[in-house]
Amino acid sequence: MGSIVLLDDATINKIAAGEVVDRPSSIVKELIENSIDAGATKVIIEIKNGGISYIKITDNGCGFASDDVELAFERHATSKIRKEEDLLHIKSMGFRGEALASIAAISKVTLTSKNINESIGVRAIVEAGNILSVEKCGTPQGTIIEVRDVFYNVPARYKFLKKDFTEAGYIEDVVTRIALANSKVSFKLISNGKIILSTLGKGKINDTIYDVFGRDIYNNLIDVDYEYESMRVTGVIGQPCISRSTRSQQFTYINSRYIKDKIISSAIDRACLQKYAIGKFAFVVLNLDINPKHVDVNVHPSKLEVKFDDEGAVFEAVYHSIKNALEQDAIKNSPFSIIKNEVKEANYEKTPSNEEQIKVKYDNLTGDFNVKSIVTKEPEKKEEKIFKPYVAEENQENIYKIASNSSSNAEENIQIDRNIAIEENLEEIKTEVGKIESVDNILEEKEASKLENIKDVSQTKEPIYYKYVGQVFDTYIIIQIGEKMYIIDQHAAHERLLYEQIKANYFSKNSNSQILLLPILVELTQKEMDAVNENQEILKNVGFEFENFGDRTIKISGVPNIGYDLDYKGVFLDTIDEILGANKTYRESKEDRFIATLACKAAVKGNMNLSYKEQIALLDDMVKLDNPFNCPHGRPTAFEISRYEIERRFLRK
Numbered sequence: 001m002g003s004i005v006l007l008d009d010a011t012i013n014k015i016a017a018g019e020v021v022d023r024p025s026s027i028v029k030e031l032i033e034n035s036i037d038a039g040a041t042k043v044i045i046e047i048k049n050g051g052i053s054y055i056k057i058t059d060n061g062c063g064f065a066s067d068d069v070e071l072a073f074e075r076h077a078t079s080k081i082r083k084e085e086d087l088l089h090i091k092s093m094g095f096r097g098e099a100l101a102s103i104a105a106i107s108k109v110t111l112t113s114k115n116i117n118e119s120i121g122v123r124a125i126v127e128a129g130n131i132l133s134v135e136k137c138g139t140p141q142g143t144i145i146e147v148r149d150v151f152y153n154v155p156a157r158y159k160f161l162k163k164d165f166t167e168a169g170y171i172e173d174v175v176t177r178i179a180l181a182n183s184k185v186s187f188k189l190i191s192n193g194k195i196i197l198s199t200l201g202k203g204k205i206n207d208t209i210y211d212v213f214g215r216d217i218y219n220n221l222i223d224v225d226y227e228y229e230s231m232r233v234t235g236v237i238g239q240p241c242i243s244r245s246t247r248s249q250q251f252t253y254i255n256s257r258y259i260k261d262k263i264i265s266s267a268i269d270r271a272c273l274q275k276y277a278i279g280k281f282a283f284v285v286l287n288l289d290i291n292p293k294h295v296d297v298n299v300h301p302s303k304l305e306v307k308f309d310d311e312g313a314v315f316e317a318v319y320h321s322i323k324n325a326l327e328q329d330a331i332k333n334s335p336f337s338i339i340k341n342e343v344k345e346a347n348y349e350k351t352p353s354n355e356e357q358i359k360v361k362y363d364n365l366t367g368d369f370n371v372k373s374i375v376t377k378e379p380e381k382k383e384e385k386i387f388k389p390y391v392a393e394e395n396q397e398n399i400y401k402i403a404s405n406s407s408s409n410a411e412e413n414i415q416i417d418r419n420i421a422i423e424e425n426l427e428e429i430k431t432e433v434g435k436i437e438s439v440d441n442i443l444e445e446k447e448a449s450k451l452e453n454i455k456d457v458s459q460t461k462e463p464i465y466y467k468y469v470g471q472v473f474d475t476y477i478i479i480q481i482g483e484k485m486y487i488i489d490q491h492a493a494h495e496r497l498l499y500e501q502i503k504a505n506y507f508s509k510n511s512n513s514q515i516l517l518l519p520i521l522v523e524l525t526q527k528e529m530d531a532v533n534e535n536q537e538i539l540k541n542v543g544f545e546f547e548n549f550g551d552r553t554i555k556i557s558g559v560p561n562i563g564y565d566l567d568y569k570g571v572f573l574d575t576i577d578e579i580l581g582a583n584k585t586y587r588e589s590k591e592d593r594f595i596a597t598l599a600c601k602a603a604v605k606g607n608m609n610l611s612y613k614e615q616i617a618l619l620d621d622m623v624k625l626d627n628p629f630n631c632p633h634g635r636p637t638a639f640e641i642s643r644y645e646i647e648r649r650f651l652r653k
Helices: 009-020 024-037 066-072 084-089 099-105 164-181 205-213 262-271 311-333 340-346 423-435 439-447 454-460 490-507 526-534 536-541 568-581 590-602 612-622 643-649
Strands: 042-048 054-059 108-114 121-127 130-137 142-148 186-191 194-198 221-228 231-238 250-254 257-259 284-289 358-362 369-374 400-402 414-416 467-472 476-481 484-489 513-523 545-548 553-560 638-642
Touching (some): 024 054, 099 108, 164 186, 164 250, 164 257, 231 311, 484 490, 484 643, 490 612, 553 568
Parallel strands (some): 250 284
Antiparallel strands (some): 108 121, 121 130, 186 194, 221 231, 513 553
């Protein structure tokens, strides 16, 4: 006897339902899309316990014909398409005929509806895919669908559901995405009797954004309207000041259908490259109108993925739409737009050649190139230089630059390590510098016993002596320790410092909060507000002082005192984004995840030019740590290159 058997209908339906419905938010999505396809202009969503125990969708659409109600709960029964060719021209949200059947298979459903062409309505009760009753009833035009006890008969799926507020957050995300694509439809989301989201359906995307995200985002929007070949891109993009650290506020649509697509995301990132900080993502709501025959939406049960027959054209359309909008906004808001050309002409100066900028002397004996002088003359009013060598300040502590013009044998520019305490003998050294053959030899002799591998030194708790070299690419700091050179990532190093500092304050119950003279008002989505409320104790323990200031607004009166001037509003929002969206299961605890996230968001970034004093302070604090080698998320803070390796690359070894 063979081992293959035909599954019963109940098992088949449950398996199939799992592809369409994976959590309560999937139910809400499918039912709202049906409401939109029915021509509804008003949709009300009511949920309890995150939609796990109860979901109710009410709309004023055309309603079900009484003869269609029973058939609607059958698999692959739909009014959206009739034949295979219709798949090439899909404009409706739903089309597979699986939603109601899948929902009914894993829950208890009551459908009440009245068709626009009928005088009386109909009510159907379905449980575990079985129609228990269908009867006539009085009801207004439209449809009401009630879903109870989601996954009550699929315990394997039920146990993977999240906490109520988390599932409610997923539902809010779904309603938000659909509302942004349907600005002519009024949406209201009610959770446990409280209104979470409400849009008026005025027909303008900006008004919907105001209803969902508040005034702060509404006031910083740039309109997008661009045509490319046979496609049209419309929507808005936010100013850099409202950018976030995740893509949580990027909403992209194809023919008003919310999708996630790497091509479109890449085009947005490329267009924003010059305007937005590294690691920041623009607020975006974009809809691409495209002929349905050029896009396949029948790729995945969730319909979040699509395929284009010309990905390059889609990339170009999105890229140029964003690029054009940003450029036009820059021109519009520039105070110099009228006299731009005149100013440019007035300040024009010939760029010196390489030969004029730097004169190089080649030593035939050693093969060394030595920079002798910088001869470029900077314009009097120009502040930034093409190349600006480090020059020690007159009163700068712990580092000295000694020069002698009286002796050809002495080094022209000699930097003595900042950690050698020679301040009291500085004048004597200056007078005797002509007699010194190599100050570096003195340095090496004094450091010979202490300049060791950085790990070994930290483990022995001995002082670490290092020679500061400089900063490159406004991102990496270079130092020398003994016979090794270390390249340090300033962001990763600072992140490690802040992590240790915040963690120490947190577990010592010392919040070390800094009170603000002017409180910061932060507008949040309901999902973000729920996250703040759930993590309130942790937020306050790390130094944030805040209180509710309206339904979805908080007032921040105190911030973590971590010794750095920060955009605390941005840090606060970025931290919430990470808590909501990132998978940090590798962290030890929720508190540790939070502290690590806050440290990351508060740390100095790459491409941020630090002053000499800031770099030295960072290095001094870094070498004191027990573990300075990795940021709290695991990235290395530095890597070493030995003198031997450098000389080997130059064929000296």
